[in-house]
Amino acid sequence: MKKILVPTDLSPNAGNAVRYALNFCKNFPSELVFLHATHPMLDLPDSSLEFYDPIVFQDEKEQLSYVSNNLKQIFEEEKVDIENLKYSIELRIGFAADEIVLTAKHLNCDLIVMGTQGASGLSKLFIGSVTYSVIKKTEVPVLAIPSDYPYKEIDKIVFATDYEGISNKHVLAPLFDIANSFDSKVLMFHAIEAKEPIAAYIEELQVWKTEKNFHHIKHTNSIATCEDVTQGILEFADENHASIIAMIPHSYNFFTNLVHKSKTKEIALESKVPLLVLC
16 A cells, blocks of 8 residues: 555544554555645525634645644654654645545545544444545545544454455455555454345355455455344454454445434444445
C-alpha cells in the first residue's frame, strides 16, 4: 500500500483514526494523505441561520496551519518520527463524503482509513454516516475505525464471505497485503441463516475456492447457521478476538441487507472491531 488517505474533521473520533493509521502504516512504506474537507456555507430558506465549518473562512495558509498543528500534536503524542514520516495535507471545500471519494480516486490511494463518526456497533455505523456514504460510492478499500478502538497488532482477520468473488485477486489484494505484512491469520467465516440448511457441497466449495486462492497465507474455514447473519459475524469475531472484520459487500450483499432490515436498530452489539471493506 503506497498511499493511504486519512480524512480528518479534527474531532476526537477522527483523531483516533489518525492514530490508528500512523501505527498501521509502520508495517507499510506508505505515504499518508490527510484530508480535511470543509462544508460550504449553506443558506437555509426562510431562515437567517447559516451553517458552515468555521475554518472555511480562513485563508488557505491559516487553514493549513490549523490542520497541521492538530496533526503534529497527535504525532508528538504517538512519538512519531516526523522527519521520516512521509505525509501531506489536502484541503477541500465540499461535502465530506464526496470529497473523500474524489480525492482517493484522484490521488490513486490504495486505502482509506477513517473513523466512524462516534458510532458504535455496525448497525449505527451504516445509518446516514459519512463513512457509509464513502463505502457506497468509492472504488477504494475502506478501513473504518470505531471511535474508541485503540490500535492493536493485527493478528487475526475475520473474513466474512459467501465465497463468491474470492477469486478476484484485485479485490483481495489489500487483505493479502495486510495479512502478509502483519503475519495475520485469516479466519474465513460463512454465516448462513438458520432456515437454510448447510449442504455438504457448500463445505466442499469452501475448501476448493479457499485453497486455490489463500494457500499463501495462514487461514482457517468455518461455516455456521445463525438466526441473524450480522449478529453471527460479530459474535464470531468477538469469540475469536479478531483485530479486523473484512468483507466484500457487493458479493455478500451485507450492507444492503443491514440498512434495509426492519430490525436494524436492534443490531446494536457495540462492536469495536475495525471493518475492512474490500472494493
